[in-house]
Amino acid sequence: MNRKQTPLREQTRNVVRSLLAQTAVELFAAQGYDDTTLDEVAAAAGVSRRTLFNYFRNKEDLALSGLSEQGELIAASLAERPADEDPWTSLRAAFQVLEEIETTAERRLELITLLFGNETLRAGHAEKQARWQDLLAPLIEPRLPESDRRALEARTIAAAAIACLQAANEEWVRLSGQVDLFDLYDTAVRAIHRT
Amino acid sequence: MNRKQTPLREQTRNVVRSLLAQTAVELFAAQGYDDTTLDEVAAAAGVSRRTLFNYFRNKEDLALSGLSEQGELIAASLAERPADEDPWTSLRAAFQVLEEIETTAERRLELITLLFGNETLRAGHAEKQARWQDLLAPLIEPRLPESDRRALEARTIAAAAIACLQAANEEWVRLSGQVDLFDLYDTAVRAIHRT
DNA sequence: CACAGCGTTGCACGCAGTGCACGTTGCTAC
DNA sequence: GTAGCAACGTGCACTGCGTGCAACGCTGTG
Numbered sequence: 001m002n003r004k005q006t007p008l009r010e011q012t013r014n015v016v017r018s019l020l021a022q023t024a025v026e027l028f029a030a031q032g033y034d035d036t037t038l039d040e041v042a043a044a045a046g047v048s049r050r051t052l053f054n055y056f057r058n059k060e061d062l063a064l065s066g067l068s069e070q071g072e073l074i075a076a077s078l079a080e081r082p083a084d085e086d087p088w089t090s091l092r093a094a095f096q097v098l099e100e101i102e103t104t105a106e107r108r109l110e111l112i113t114l115l116f117g118n119e120t121l122r123a124g125h126a127e128k129q130a131r132w133q134d135l136l137a138p139l140i141e142p143r144l145p146e147s148d149r150r151a152l153e154a155r156t157i158a159a160a161a162i163a164c165l166q167a168a169n170e171e172w173v174r175l176s177g178q179v180d181l182f183d184l185y186d187t188a189v190r191a192i193h194r195t
Numbered sequence: 196m197n198r199k200q201t202p203l204r205e206q207t208r209n210v211v212r213s214l215l216a217q218t219a220v221e222l223f224a225a226q227g228y229d230d231t232t233l234d235e236v237a238a239a240a241g242v243s244r245r246t247l248f249n250y251f252r253n254k255e256d257l258a259l260s261g262l263s264e265q266g267e268l269i270a271a272s273l274a275e276r277p278a279d280e281d282p283w284t285s286l287r288a289a290f291q292v293l294e295e296i297e298t299t300a301e302r303r304l305e306l307i308t309l310l311f312g313n314e315t316l317r318a319g320h321a322e323k324q325a326r327w328q329d330l331l332a333p334l335i336e337p338r339l340p341e342s343d344r345r346a347l348e349a350r351t352i353a354a355a356a357i358a359c360l361q362a363a364n365e366e367w368v369r370l371s372g373q374v375d376l377f378d379l380y381d382t383a384v385r386a387i388h389r390t
Numbered sequence: 391c392a393c394a395g396c397g398t399t400g401c402a403c404g405c406a407g408t409g410c411a412c413g414t415t416g417c418t419a420c
Numbered sequence: 421g422t423a424g425c426a427a428c429g430t431g432c433a434c435t436g437c438g439t440g441c442a443a444c445g446c447t448g449t450g
Contacts, residue, residue, distance in 0.1 A: 037435090038436080050401095054398075059436095129321075130321050152362060153386035156358065156382075159358035160387045163355050163357075167351045171344075187351075188347060188351040191351045234405085242429075243431075245429075245432095
């Protein structure tokens with residue numbers, strides 16, 4: 001029977017994956033994304049280059065692997081909000097799981113700086129956040145009043161909320177993390193959503 | 196004197212650029228983006244592979260070159276709107292230059308289908324649209340009331356409007372272009388922006 | 391001990407992208 | 421008209437990403 005083996009394997013696999021991503025991000029931050037070859041990452045992690053591709057689809061994934069999980073976390077958090085809550089209130093609460101997860105402000109800044117400093121990574125980041133819509137919109141749709149375009153409305157609300165989060169995040173980085181992220185988020189939401 | 200040469204060269208250069216992009220897109224649409232090598236594109240266009248890189252930064256640019264110009268067109272259109280106009284009204288009007296420019300609905304669908312069907316292109320598209328914010332936000336900011344976070348507010352409005360356009364565009368594709376794009380856009384805007 | 395499954399690894403290959411150097415073309419100046 | 425100049429096209433060599441394939445070692449099992 002392998003009823004218990006599979007979870008074990010997956011568990012170790014996830015650990016290794018995290019380790020690999022961590023060493024990769026450190027190298028990227030230290031000497032730049034483009035100036036770091038996968039051979040160097042592999043050597044630093046003590047595995048072969050070929051093995052990296054067993055854990056990550058490509059170089060970009062090595063840097064962005066954390067973002068996909070974030071989307072799932074937000075979606076899971078959103079799913080637990082009361083069904084009769086206002087979507088914007090639910091989304092704001094769901095986004096706050098990010099503050100619980102992330103490590104120190106320094107580490108966040110390091111990662112985001114790396115991320116914003118390279119066009120490929122920015123593009124990958126934008127795409128990942130666009131995929132968050134796919135997770136969030138279905139959870140928002142049932143909360144909206146009857147309409148023949150409810151799917152579009154739900155998607156738009158998800159996209160707009162993510163855009164607010166993104167704008168707040170950029171401003172937060174610009175201010176070197178000196179202010180509260182969700183103060184900025186609230187400002188952003190108020191700018192577009194008159195209640 | 197080369198007061199007239201430079202425009203001439205640039206003009207021919209732009210023409211060649213368009214030709215190259217066009218043949219590339221046709222090939223991409225016909226046999227898929229990943230399954231089309233730059234050697235094939237070069238051969239189809241009658242130039243060397245090396246020359247492609249004289250006109251485009253990379254393969255992705257061959258497919259997305261049109262999008263950057265669109266951002267500049269929208270920005271130019273936005274700049275001409277009256278200064279005391281509501282930002283959302285101005286943005287809606289500015290976006291409408293897209294309808295004037297684009298070719299047939301079939302061609303748009305072909306391009307967008309290609310674009311949505313590949314992850315790399317989706318990412319590049321998302322990033323390009325994110326860069327639109329850099330062009331639009333500065334034009335929106337002076338239209339906003341005094342505030343100590345006006346830059347963030349302007350950026351958010353630009354991002355939200357683009358998100359509405361994007362959501363409307365996706366829905367428009369999903370409906371195979373059977374409805375008016377700006378009806379969908381208005382629906383999207385109403386979903387987030389209670390006036 | 392033999393065996394089977396699984397992950398790791400090396401190897402070879404195709405393709406994207408870059409630096410460099412050479413040939414061609416077309417305009418400028420004399 | 422001709423010499424020269426500048427931009428462009430092109431070939432070549434090279435680095436690095438990403439993939440298919442086959443072999444190797446490790447671990448648990450009968």
